[in-house]
Amino acid sequence: xxxxxxxxxxxxxxxxxxxxxxxxxxxxxxxxxxxxxxxxxxxxxxxxxxxxxxxxxxxxxxxxxxxxxxxxxxxxxxxxxxxxxxxxxxxxxxxxxxxxxxxxxxxxxxxxxxxxxxxxxxxxxxxxxxxxxxxxxxxxxxxxxxxxxxxxxxxxxxxxxxxxxxxxxxxxxxxxxxxxxxxxxxxxxxxxxxxxxxxxxxxxxxxxxxxxxxxxxxxxxxxxxxxxxxxxxxxxxxxxxxxxxxxxxxxxxxxxxxxxxxxxxxxxxxxxxxxxxxxxxxxxxxxxxxxxxxxxxxxxxx
Amino acid sequence: xxxxxxxxxxxxxxxxxxxxxxxxxxxxxxxxxxxxxxxxxxxxxxxxxxxxxxxxxxxxxxxxxxxxxxxxxxxxxxxxxxxxxxxxxxxxxxxxxxxxxxxxxxxxxxxxxxxxxxxxxxxxxxxxxxxxxxxxxxxxxxxxxxxxxxxxxxxxxxxxxxxxxxxxxxxxxxxxxxxxxxxxxxxxxxxxxxxxxxxxxxxxxxxxxxxxxxxxxxxxxxxxxxxxxxxxxxxxxxxxxxxxxxxxxxxxxxxxxxxxxxxxxxxxxxxxxxxxxxxxxxxxxxxxxxxxxxxxxxxxxxxxxxxxxxxxxxxxxxxxxxxxxxxxxxxxxxxxxxxxxxxxxxxxxxxxxx
Numbered sequence: 001x002x003x004x005x006x007x008x009x010x011x012x013x014x015x016x017x018x019x020x021x022x023x024x025x026x027x028x029x030x031x032x033x034x035x036x037x038x039x040x041x042x043x044x045x046x047x048x049x050x051x052x053x054x055x056x057x058x059x060x061x062x063x064x065x066x067x068x069x070x071x072x073x074x075x076x077x078x079x080x081x082x083x084x085x086x087x088x089x090x091x092x093x094x095x096x097x098x099x100x101x102x103x104x105x106x107x108x109x110x111x112x113x114x115x116x117x118x119x120x121x122x123x124x125x126x127x128x129x130x131x132x133x134x135x136x137x138x139x140x141x142x143x144x145x146x147x148x149x150x151x152x153x154x155x156x157x158x159x160x161x162x163x164x165x166x167x168x169x170x171x172x173x174x175x176x177x178x179x180x181x182x183x184x185x186x187x188x189x190x191x192x193x194x195x196x197x198x199x200x201x202x203x204x205x206x207x208x209x210x211x212x213x214x215x216x217x218x219x220x221x222x223x224x225x226x227x228x229x230x231x232x233x234x235x236x237x238x239x240x241x242x243x244x245x246x247x248x249x250x251x252x253x254x255x256x257x258x259x260x261x262x263x264x265x266x267x268x269x270x271x272x273x274x275x276x277x278x279x280x281x282x283x284x285x286x287x288x289x290x291x292x293x294x295x296x297x298x299x300x301x302x
Numbered sequence: 303x304x305x306x307x308x309x310x311x312x313x314x315x316x317x318x319x320x321x322x323x324x325x326x327x328x329x330x331x332x333x334x335x336x337x338x339x340x341x342x343x344x345x346x347x348x349x350x351x352x353x354x355x356x357x358x359x360x361x362x363x364x365x366x367x368x369x370x371x372x373x374x375x376x377x378x379x380x381x382x383x384x385x386x387x388x389x390x391x392x393x394x395x396x397x398x399x400x401x402x403x404x405x406x407x408x409x410x411x412x413x414x415x416x417x418x419x420x421x422x423x424x425x426x427x428x429x430x431x432x433x434x435x436x437x438x439x440x441x442x443x444x445x446x447x448x449x450x451x452x453x454x455x456x457x458x459x460x461x462x463x464x465x466x467x468x469x470x471x472x473x474x475x476x477x478x479x480x481x482x483x484x485x486x487x488x489x490x491x492x493x494x495x496x497x498x499x500x501x502x503x504x505x506x507x508x509x510x511x512x513x514x515x516x517x518x519x520x521x522x523x524x525x526x527x528x529x530x531x532x533x534x535x536x537x538x539x540x541x542x543x544x545x546x547x548x549x550x551x552x553x554x555x556x557x558x559x560x561x562x563x564x565x566x567x568x569x570x571x572x573x574x575x576x577x578x579x580x581x582x583x584x585x586x587x588x589x590x591x592x593x594x595x596x597x598x599x600x601x602x603x604x605x606x607x608x609x610x611x612x613x614x615x616x617x618x619x620x621x622x623x624x625x626x627x628x629x630x631x632x633x634x635x636x637x638x639x640x641x642x643x644x645x646x647x648x649x650x651x652x653x654x655x656x
Contacts, residue, residue, distance in 0.1 A: 197392075197394070197397075199390060199392055199394045200394050200396060200397075202361055202381070202388075202390070202394065203388075203390060203394035203395075203396070204396075204407075205360075205361075205380065205381040205382045206359060206361075206381050206382070206386075206387055206388045206456075207382075207387065207407050207408035207411055207455070207456075207459070208382045208383075208408055208411040208412050208459065209382055209407075209411045210382060210411075213411060217407075217411075218396060221398045222396075222397060222398050224398075
C-alpha cells in the first residue's frame with residue numbers, strides 16, 4: 001500500500017469513527033453506565049428503607065447462592081434461589097425449542113409463498129407488536145383461565161370433562177412466552193429460508209435422501225444462521241422475562257426477573273438484587289458462548 | 303452399447319394446469335433409450351425436453367402414460383428410490399458441504415459403509431480430476447469445476463441412468479467445448495446411460511449416439527445424428543438442425559417441378575404439392591444455361607474463411623443459400639447480380655412430410 005493510499009485509509013477510518021460517535025456515546029452511557037452502577041451497588045450494604053448505604057459488603061453476593069441460617073448461625077445453600085435460576089433457564093430453553101418447532105414451519109410457509117402474498121403474511125406476523133405486551137399477556141390469561149375461551153371450547157367439544165387448570169402453571173407461562181417471542185424466531189428464520197435455494201431439495205431427493213434426511217442434512221445445516229439468530233433473540237429476553245411470568249405465573253412461579261424485582265421492591269435488598277442482575281448477565285453470556293461454540297464446532301465437523 | 307432398453311416412456315402425457323387452460327408440455331411421447339447410449343433430447347426452449355427429463359428423474363408425475371426402467375414400472379416411484387441421478391442446470395451443489403462431502407452425499411444416503419464411501423468418492427474425484435479440491439467449499443470453485451463436482455456427485459452412486467439438464471449452458475464457449483469432450487469420455491469410461499438435454503444442435507450432433515428432436519411437446523424424430531441431419535422427416539427437424547433451403551413444388555414424373563419451371567430429379571413418395579429440403583452445401587453453382595441447371599441470380603455473399611455463403615434468388619423470388627468451399631485466393635468469386643445456374647447434389651434432396 002502506498003503512503004497516499006495509507007493516508008486515505010486512515011482518513012476513512014477516522015471519518016467512520018466520527019460518524020458513529022453519537023451512537024457509540026449513547027450506547028456507552030445508556031448501557032455501560034447503568035451496568036456499572038448495578039455492579040457497584042452489588043457490593044454495598046442494604047439501607048433500611050430500600051436504597052443502599054455506602055458501606056462495602058459482600059452480603060449481596062453471598063445472598064445469591066446462600067441463606068443465613070439464623071438458628072444455627074451458618075450459611076446454607078439457598079435452594080429457593082437455585083430453583084428460580086434453574087426454572088428460568090429450563091423454561092427459556094423449552095420456550096426456545098417450542099418457538100422453533102412452531103416457527104420453522106411458519107417461516108417455511110411464508111418463504112415459499114409468492115412474493116406478493118409474502119409481504120401480507122409477514123405483516124400478519126408483526127401485528128402483535130402493535131399492542132402493549134401487558135395487554136397481550138392479560139388476553140392470554142383470559143383465553144386460558146377456567147372460564148376462558150379455550151376451556152369453554154374444550155368442554156363444549158366434549159374433549160375434557162372439567163376445565164383444564166392452566167392459569168398460574170408453568171404451562172400457562174410457556175404458552176404466554178411462546179406467544180410473545182414467536183415473531184422473534186419466525187423473522188430471522190424467514191430471512192434465511194428466503195435465501196435458501198429450493199433446487200437443493202430436488203438435488204437431495206435425487207441423491208436418495210428421504211424427506212427427513214433432506215430436512216436434517218440439507219435444510220437445517222443451511223439455515224443454521226437463522227436458527228442461531230432466532231434462538232438468541234428468544235432465549236435471552238426469555239431468561240430475563242418479567243411481565244409474562246408475573247401475570248401468567250401469578251407471582252407464585254417466579255423467574256429470575258421477578259426475583260430481582262422482589263429485591264428492589266418488597267425485599268428492600270438492593271445489593272442482592274444488583275448481584276442477581278449481574279449473575280443473570282453472566283449466565284446469559286456463558287449460555288451464548290457455549291451455544292455459539294457448539295454451533296461453530298458442529299459446522300467444522302459437519 | 304446394446305439394443306437392450308434402459309428407459310422406456312410409453313404414451314407419456316404431462317399437462318400443467320386444469321381443464322381447458324391445461325397446457326400439454328408432453329403430448330403422447332413414446333421413446334426407448336438403450337442401455338449405455340448417449341441419448342440427447344434436442345429442441346427449442348419450451349418444447350418439453352426438460353419436462354421429460356424431470357419425469358424420468360421422478361420430480362414430476364406424468365398425467366398419463368408410464369415410464370419403465372429396465373422393464374419395471376417406475377412411474378410413481380419417488381426420486382430418492384430411483385437408481386437415476388441428475389446433473390442440474392444450476393448444478394445445485396450443497397453450499398454447506400465440501401467438494402468431497404458433496405460427492406459422498408448420495409452414497410451416504412444409500413447407507414453404504416464408510417470405507418466404501420471414501421474409496422468411491424476418491425475415485426470419482428480422480429475421474430473428474432478434482433482430487434486437489436476435495437476439501438474446498440463449492441463456492442470457492444470456478445463454474446467449470448462446479449460442473450465437474452456436479453458430475454462426480456451424480457455418478458458416484460453408479461446410477462443406471464444419468465440425466466443431464468443443459469449442464470453446459472452456463473459455461474463459456476471454450477470451457478463448453480472442453481466439457482463436451484469430457485462428458486463423452488466419462489460416458490465411455492463409466493458405461494452409464496446418459497440422457498442429455500440441450501437446445502444446442504451442434505452439441506447434440508457432436509456428442510450423441512442418438513438424438514430425439516422435440517417440438518411442442520412431441521417427439522419429432524429419433525435417430526443417429528447423421529440420420530437426423532441427412533434425412534430429416536419434417537420441416538421442423540430440417541430447419542432446427544443445420545441450415546436448410548425449402549422449396550415447394552409439385553410431383554411430376556420422375557421429379558418435382560418447381561414454380562419456376564425446372565424439374566428437380568428426386569424420388570417423391572407423394573403426389574401433389576410437396577416440400578423439398580436441401581442443405582446449402584448440396585447446392586452447387588454452375589455456369590448459367592447449363593443443361594438441367596436452375597437459373598438464379600446472386601443477391602449477396604458472406605465469407606466464412608473455409609466456406610463462402612451465397613444468397614441466391616430464383617426467377618420467382620424464392621431465396622436459396624449455397625455454401626461452397628472458398629478457393630485458395632478467392633478466384634471465381636461471384637459478385638452481386640451475376641447470373642448463374644444451380645444444381646443439387648444427387649440424392650441430397652429430401653422430400654418432407656409437410
